[in-house]
Amino acid sequence: MIINRLIVKNWRNFQQINVPLRERQFIVGPNASGKSNLLDIFRFLRDIAKAEGGGLQKAISDRGGVFKIRCLSARQDPEVAIEIHIADTPDAPATWRYGIGFHHEDHGHRQTYLTHERVWRDGELLLDRPDADDNKDPDRLTQTALEQIATNAKFREIAEFLRKVSYLHLVPQLIRFADSIQGKIIEDDPFGQGFLERVASVHPSTRRARLKRIERALKIAVPQFEELVFIRDKRTGYPHLQARYSHWHLNEEWQREDQFSDGMLRLIGLLWALLESDSLVLLEEPELSLNIGIVSQLAPLFARIRRIHRCQVFVSTHSSTLLTEPGIDGTEVLLLTPAKEGTSVKVSSDIEDIRILLKNRFTVGEVVLSRTRPKDTAGVSLIQ
Numbered sequence: 088m089i090i091n092r093l094i095v096k097n098w099r100n101f102q103q104i105n106v107p108l109r110e111r112q113f114i115v116g117p118n119a120s121g122k123s124n125l126l127d128i129f130r131f132l133r134d135i136a137k138a139e140g141g142g143l144q145k146a147i148s149d150r151g152g153v154f155k156i157r158c159l160s161a162r163q164d165p166e167v168a169i170e171i172h173i174a175d176t177p178d179a180p181a182t183w184r185y186g187i188g189f190h191h192e193d194h195g196h197r198q199t200y201l202t203h204e205r206v207w208r209d210g211e212l213l214l215d216r217p218d219a220d221d222n223k224d225p226d227r228l229t230q231t232a233l234e235q236i237a238t239n240a241k242f243r244e245i246a247e248f249l250r251k252v253s254y255l256h257l258v259p260q261l262i263r264f265a266d267s268i269q270g271k272i273i274e275d276d277p278f279g280q281g282f283l284e285r286v287a288s289v290h291p292s293t294r295r296a297r298l299k300r301i302e303r304a305l306k307i308a309v310p311q312f313e314e315l316v317f318i319r320d321k322r323t324g325y326p327h328l329q330a331r332y333s334h335w336h337l338n339e340e341w342q343r344e345d346q347f348s349d350g351m352l353r354l355i356g357l358l359w360a361l362l363e364s365d366s367l368v369l370l371e372e373p374e375l376s377l378n379i380g381i382v383s384q385l386a387p388l389f390a391r392i393r394r395i396h397r398c399q400v401f402v403s404t405h406s407s408t409l410l411t412e413p414g415i416d417g418t419e420v421l422l423l424t425p426a427k428e429g430t431s432v433k434v435s436s437d438i439e440d441i442r443i444l445l446k447n448r449f450t451v452g453e454v455v456l457s458r459t460r461p462k463d464t465a466g467v468s469l470i471q
């Protein structure tokens with residue numbers, strides 16, 4: 088299953104979004120245009136659907152309240168709304184549609200209330216709130232039906248799909264020094280602090296198979312790299328990854344993850360996240376720290392992994408190298424353009440001049456990213 092349409096009202100710096108989505112979707116735009124905010128919509132839905140410690144109220148308070156989420160240029164309209172369509176393929180009619188709207192009380196505790204919650208299956212409306220029970224007891228509108236086992240029986244498939252959404256914005260230092268920092272791990276571990284524990288928690292045969300695939304990729308990316316294995320420190324009990332390189336004199340010498348390079352750690356984390364998912368994977372700027380030769384291989388890699396695992400991948404990026412692959416279709420790139428009334432989100436091939444250039448065999452990287460560059464940077468220093 089994949090999410091093949093997103094419709095949004097008043098979410099952060101977007102007043103309106105209504106776009107189709109592909110299995111591999113790149114999100115491009117200038118700094119602060121809302122790429123991370125857009126990815127956060129899917130994390131928000133996941134947080135609502137979570138079986139434990141989730142739900143609407145927590146998802147909102149983790150983001151600082153409706154006040155922070157609601158678009159500042161929303162004017163009089165107090166409602167924030169999100170709708171997703173879920174289907175087997177990008178072009179298929181939606182099997183499921185799930186939509187919610189919410190606002191907060193004008194005064195008092197500023198509690199968040201649903202303005203609506205609707206679910207359709209194959210076009211048939213299965214849930215339409217507020218319903219008679221909500222009207223009798225308005226406090227019911229502080230919770231979605233999606234988050235409650237007692238009320239989501241007819242559409243639990245949506246909750247299960249959303250719960251598996253994963254988000255990755257790896258910070259190599261946090262993986263490298265996980266033992267010594269031992270700080271609070273942010274929920275769902277977006278920065279990879281608990282990455283090694285995650286590797287440790289899967290069945291040994293699955294782990295071996297995944298690490299073998301990652302090892303093959305590393306052999307291409309990292310000169311003289313030979314082998315990657317998982318171990319548990321006998322003394323401390325902490326999990327570790329170890330690598331061996333061919334050029335060392337002592338062939339039995341191993342390096343632990345605290346000595347891996349940033350790029351190597353990010354590549355390992357990225358590949359692991361893709362191999363472990365069968366839902367939606369959200370990747371923030373996967374190009375960071377990677378050599379351009381490897382960055383140019385990422386788009387075909389996403390396509391290949393998606394074919395094997397049936398997962399969907401959304402990627403925010405600033406990299407034209409990542410988008411130079413000729414196989415990337417204009418429909419696979421969403422272009423974010425900031426404006427006074429909020430950022431607009433468009434499928435790049437719906438923009439006339441981009442479509443013409445793409446037809447003339449320019450790559451998406453060449454055509455689309457030139458439009459995200461800040462104006463007037465030629466000959467201007469950032470520090471005057």
Ligand SMILES: Nc1ncnc2c1ncn2[C@@H]1O[C@H](COP(=O)(O)OP(=O)(O)OP(=O)(O)O)[C@@H](O)[C@H]1O
Nearest residue numbers: 099100118119120121122123124155156157158159
């Ligand atoms: N409620 C809101 N209303 C309007 N704008 C908002 C709201 N919340 C956040 N923003 C704006 O969203 C912008 C940040 O967006 P975001 O972090 O998604 O950008 P980005 O495209 O990921 O940038 P980068 O490329 O630097 O990572 C900021 O300019 C911030 O002011």
Ligand SMILES: [Mg+2]
Nearest residue numbers: 122123124403
């Ligand atoms: Mg960002």
